[in-house]
Amino acid sequence: MSLQAGLSVWTSRFLDVVFPPSCAACGRDGVWFCAECLNLIESVKRDPCRACGSLKLEHECPADYSRAILQGLSAIGFYHDPRLRKLLHGLKYQYAACLLPTVGDLLRRYKNLRSQPWPWVGESALALQAVVGSPKRIRMRGFDQAEKIRDLVKQELLPWAQTVSLLSRDSSVEAQADLKPGPLRQANVRGVFCVGAQFIAPDVVVLIDDVFTTGSTMLEAARALKSAGVKRVYGLVLAIGA
Numbered sequence: 001m002s003l004q005a006g007l008s009v010w011t012s013r014f015l016d017v018v019f020p021p022s023c024a025a026c027g028r029d030g031v032w033f034c035a036e037c038l039n040l041i042e043s044v045k046r047d048p049c050r051a052c053g054s055l056k057l058e059h060e061c062p063a064d065y066s067r068a069i070l071q072g073l074s075a076i077g078f079y080h081d082p083r084l085r086k087l088l089h090g091l092k093y094q095y096a097a098c099l100l101p102t103v104g105d106l107l108r109r110y111k112n113l114r115s116q117p118w119p120w121v122g123e124s125a126l127a128l129q130a131v132v133g134s135p136k137r138i139r140m141r142g143f144d145q146a147e148k149i150r151d152l153v154k155q156e157l158l159p160w161a162q163t164v165s166l167l168s169r170d171s172s173v174e175a176q177a178d179l180k181p182g183p184l185r186q187a188n189v190r191g192v193f194c195v196g197a198q199f200i201a202p203d204v205v206v207l208i209d210d211v212f213t214t215g216s217t218m219l220e221a222a223r224a225l226k227s228a229g230v231k232r233v234y235g236l237v238l239a240i241g242a
């Protein structure tokens with residue numbers, strides 16, 4: 001066992017003693033997220049619109065579909081699902097290390113339930129990039145949850161893909177969650193990501209994040225990757241919708 005793994009086991013045992021676990025969704029004692037709640041998280045049956053994130057097949061797409069920046073977009077569950085929402089909230093604000101194994105379980109379960117091919121099927125090489133959080137938030141939490149999710153996606157869904165850290169985020173810009181959805185959010189993320197000049201752009205990147213609501217953050221990250229020379233960008237999120 002590595003020192004880091006040893007420490008994280010020790011930390012989680014310590015937390016179990018000081019803060020006895022209870023399910024983040026239903027409050028049941030003894031676990032951080034119970035199997036019943038995990039099984040009740042509804043899976044997305046069909047990939048959302050890659051231009052606007054709509055889950056409806058027939059919809060008036062507010063975006064220019066022909067010029068959509070993402071090559072494909074997939075989501076595991078729905079943001080309005082109270083259990084998934086509680087999992088994501090817990091991951092962000094409390095007991096993150098304790099809830100990460102549940103995200104791994106969620107991805108494994110989804111892999112078995114998914115009925116359509118992944119949008120990136122046919123790509124010979126994939127680079128997995130997290131939609132990095134704001135440096136202020138990362139400092140507050142001590143970790144970036146998007147990167148943790150990215151690592152679990154590699155472990156559970158795409159072991160053959162390579163993980164990359166090409167993007168950096170401007171620290172002077174507020175976190176999106178602090179702003180109401182709307183034009184302010186879009187303007188807030190414009191130009192917020194950049195790709196370091198030292199990187200050689202991979203051809204294909206899958207961008208990974210916890211949530212896609214307005215999509216402005218993910219689309220901006222995709223734009224930055226494309227202007228750095230990435231040819232095709234796909235998106236994968238744990239939850240979609242408002």
Ligand SMILES: [Zn+2]
Nearest residue numbers: 023026034037
């Ligand atoms: Zn529960």
Ligand SMILES: [Zn+2]
Nearest residue numbers: 049051052061
């Ligand atoms: Zn659309």
